[in-house]
Amino acid sequence: MLKSTLINAVEAGAAELTRFFNGSFTISNKEGINNLVTEADHAAEKAIMDVIKKQFPEHLILSEESGSSGIASEYKWIIDPIDGTVNFANGIPLCCVSIAVEHHGIMILGTVYNPNMNELYFAEKNNGATLNGKAIHVSDKTEVIRSCLVTGFPYTYLDEPNGPLQVFEKLIRQGIPVRRLGSAAIDLCWVAAGRFDGFYEHRLSAWDSAAGFLLVEEAGGKVTDFNGDYYSPYQPHILATNGKIHDELLKYVKGEI
Secondary structure, three states, X not given: OHHHHHHHHHHHHHHHHHHHOOOOOOEEEOOOOXXXXXXXXXXXXXXXXXXXXXXXXXXXXXXXXXXXXXXXXXXXXXXXXXXXXXXXXXXXXXXXXXXXXXEOOEEXXXXXXXXXXXXXXXXXXXXXXXXXXXEOOOXXXXXXXXOOEEEOXXXXXXXXXXXXXXXXXXXXXXXXXXXXXXXXXXXXXXHHOOOOOEEEEOOOOHHHHHHHHHHHXXXXXXXXXXXOOEOOOOOOOEEEEOOOOHHHHHHHHHOOO
16 A cells, blocks of 8 residues: 555656646745745645545655644655756756655655656665666666766855865866766666766755665665765765765765875
């Protein structure tokens, strides 16, 4: 029931994303520069929450737009109704719906759906990761210099030592390709699918990475914070790789290279 509800919820959210995509909708700005929220975000969130609440009214829900709702529960649903909102608002098809299910503090299910590319990613704890029902696996690159990486930048740049611009500069000055798609959930899915070899970002929220990091782990990759410790989506830093380049890339983000 959990899995089917999760899939139904992500499809309901994606239907709203598709309905509004390249159409007309209202746009407002949250705190910070270019921190957008659209009419479609709210519509997708409502559609997702309606599906979840119908089956599991007692479960806790954490969503980007409405925050936390519901009573204390051993289950928590973590929702990003549209990840990549700036892309969405500009008609760029790199945007998606991301939903994860946490049980007693452990992420057990995650799904990310980009209907514009007809790509539905799903992962279950200890049961692997799939793209449109077919198993996916991380890449086998063993050196950062031969890798293709992806990152993101906070809209409000924080002037911190070895920050996102400094790490980016170090990598590209060595000729290492680093992409910036504008959707952390898609970034993580593409690491899981072997399209990228690694992803790092200095500031994310739980709804950005909760589903994606489980996908990377279940596809055979490794996900940590910037200290190389166990990853929690409730702290801001993430490094997700195929595992083989993890320690080397970690030295870049820690400022050791």
